[in-house]
Amino acid sequence: MAERARRIPEATVARLPVYLRCLLELAEAKIATISSERLAELAGVNAAKVRKDLSYLGSYGTRGVGYDVEYLLFQMSRELGLTQDWPVVIVGVGNLGQALANYGGFTDRGFPIAALVDADRAKVGQKVHGNVVRHIDELPAIAAEVGIAIGIIATPAGAAQEVADRLVAAGIASILNFAPAVIAVPPSTSLRKVDLAVELQILSFYQQRRSGSIAVGPERAAN
Amino acid sequence: MAERARRIPEATVARLPVYLRCLLELAEAKIATISSERLAELAGVNAAKVRKDLSYLGSYGTRGVGYDVEYLLFQMSRELGLTQDWPVVIVGVGNLGQALANYGGFTDRGFPIAALVDADRAKVGQKVHGNVVRHIDELPAIAAEVGIAIGIIATPAGAAQEVADRLVAAGIASILNFAPAVIAVPPSTSLRKVDLAVELQILSFYQQRRSGSIAVGPERAAN
DNA sequence: GGTTGTGAACAAATTCACAGCG
DNA sequence: CGCTGTGAATTTGTTCACAACC
Numbered sequence: 001m002a003e004r005a006r007r008i009p010e011a012t013v014a015r016l017p018v019y020l021r022c023l024l025e026l027a028e029a030k031i032a033t034i035s036s037e038r039l040a041e042l043a044g045v046n047a048a049k050v051r052k053d054l055s056y057l058g059s060y061g062t063r064g065v066g067y068d069v070e071y072l073l074f075q076m077s078r079e080l081g082l083t084q085d086w087p088v089v090i091v092g093v094g095n096l097g098q099a100l101a102n103y104g105g106f107t108d109r110g111f112p113i114a115a116l117v118d119a120d121r122a123k124v125g126q127k128v129h130g131n132v133v134r135h136i137d138e139l140p141a142i143a144a145e146v147g148i149a150i151g152i153i154a155t156p157a158g159a160a161q162e163v164a165d166r167l168v169a170a171g172i173a174s175i176l177n178f179a180p181a182v183i184a185v186p187p188s189t190s191l192r193k194v195d196l197a198v199e200l201q202i203l204s205f206y207q208q209r210r211s212g213s214i215a216v217g218p219e220r221a222a223n
Numbered sequence: 224m225a226e227r228a229r230r231i232p233e234a235t236v237a238r239l240p241v242y243l244r245c246l247l248e249l250a251e252a253k254i255a256t257i258s259s260e261r262l263a264e265l266a267g268v269n270a271a272k273v274r275k276d277l278s279y280l281g282s283y284g285t286r287g288v289g290y291d292v293e294y295l296l297f298q299m300s301r302e303l304g305l306t307q308d309w310p311v312v313i314v315g316v317g318n319l320g321q322a323l324a325n326y327g328g329f330t331d332r333g334f335p336i337a338a339l340v341d342a343d344r345a346k347v348g349q350k351v352h353g354n355v356v357r358h359i360d361e362l363p364a365i366a367a368e369v370g371i372a373i374g375i376i377a378t379p380a381g382a383a384q385e386v387a388d389r390l391v392a393a394g395i396a397s398i399l400n401f402a403p404a405v406i407a408v409p410p411s412t413s414l415r416k417v418d419l420a421v422e423l424q425i426l427s428f429y430q431q432r433r434s435g436s437i438a439v440g441p442e443r444a445a446n
Numbered sequence: 447g448g449t450t451g452t453g454a455a456c457a458a459a460t461t462c463a464c465a466g467c468g
Numbered sequence: 469c470g471c472t473g474t475g476a477a478t479t480t481g482t483t484c485a486c487a488a489c490c
Contacts, residue, residue, distance in 0.1 A: 011459060017424035018405060035471065044405040047471095048461055055473055063472045064468045080424050081431025088423075099322030103419075105403070111423050149430055150423065173433060174426040180328070182241060182267040190429040192422045196326075199415045200311075200334050200373065201240035201303050203397040206413040207372055208304025210396060234481055258449065270449095271483055278451055286450045287490040 008079075012053045016080055018043050019053070023073045035066040087114035089148045089172070091163050092155035093123050093133050096178055100154060101128045114146045119159065136166065143170040150174040157181035164191075231302075235276045239303055241266050242276070246296045258289040310337035312371045312395070314386050315378035316346050316356050319401055323377060324351045337369045342382065359389065366393040373397040380404035387414075 022042040026034055036054070040047040054060065054067065057079055061067045077083055088111050090097050097116065100106075106113055116128055117136045126133045134142065142148065151167035153160050153175065160179035167175055168189055177183055177193040185191050245265040249257055259277070263270040277283065277290065280302055284290045300306055311334045313320050320339065323329075329336055339351055340359045349356045357365065365371065374390035376383050376398065383402035390398055391412055400406055400416040408414050 009459070013428050014421070014425055016428070017421040020424070021403065021420070022405070042405065044407060051472060059473070061472050062468065064470045066471070079428070081427040082424065086427055086430060095322045095325045099318045102318045105420060106423070109420055109423070150426055174430045176422055176426060180244065182245070182265065184267065188433070190426050192426060194417055194422060197244070197328060197332055198237070198240040199399055199417060200329070200332070201243070201305065202237055203373055203399060203413050203415060204304040204309055205236050205239070205302070207309060207397045212304070232481070274451060282451070284450050285490065286488070287448045289449065
């Protein structure tokens, strides 16, 4: 069968990392084979969705049996680009930036923190989790030097757009924005955002519906 | 007309907080009126979407003019349940939990941190940003005492499901999960998640596509 | 004139249901 | 028989385009 021109839907891409984590757990538990039904349970979705999602990667299952955990792990890692490291720069060494830097989980998972930068010269030279904080003006040099793939914005909202511009200018094509601000990037740049206040306010909406007036709508839970 | 069978779509609910923030900025800048076009620009979406989204709240605009910033702010705050405080408990006082506790932005925005709890008795009694850490066994008492609305899980993955169960058991109906784990909750509980590793892996996927992987076909991914 | 509010058209995502294969 | 892979049906979300209204 010829290779297809696989365009993987965005919604599917967003779920692959979840499947990946489940598969890692299964592999660790020495489970060799998994059905879509069981994987769906672990991932908190339904089985048809799992099968559709996995089918975008290729036909890696065996009818009547399920998916080989190790093989699927390999294919999925490859698809997600996790067979190589993607060095990360964290911009903004405040509370959040430091917490992110101290959180070990990055480096282990293929996202080594290659640099920390801040605009505040008082913070430059400080050491956080083994990384010396450098000034943001050095960004282009740092990016070129270590081949930064991903920039994490952990600054106050007011600085976020300018930081994004500087990341883009430094040739960094993937940005994860923690600042509570909408930022614009060119279409060639990937942008994801994590917004605390937004999440809490969404919860607030449903909380109110629930505790508020009469008839409450059905509600979604599981991931 | 008899008021409404307004079922606000999930996708819209997720955008309302973004509009809200834009409106707050406009109000601060003493701008009295805003068109859907301009608001769309600020929110990073398109104008038709803004109008559709706002129309679920009611007909609060004026044709030929736009939306009154203050009035829309009020209506939206009400809809989002932000006219009251929703006390929050943070479970897990590690790096992330502490960073969240120290991050001032919560309390100001109507989500006061009413309690910090941890399973580690060595941490109990510690003070973080003015809050004394209490033991997680006290959760039911704390929840009842201060009327906790939202639980934030900032524990390691392994503990997340048990913590979720305990939050639910304590009557907390909204959960924000930072742990890198899928958790199940009853359908009456609202669950949102923030997953660092997932976000990075999504970026990795597109990054890899962009850096033109050698394999498969002469195909260019659009953005 | 300008801008909203909304049906209708379109697109994306989800779910169903079952043929096809091990 | 059991489970995958996938067309078809359905649901959800987005965008268009324009009548209605200020």
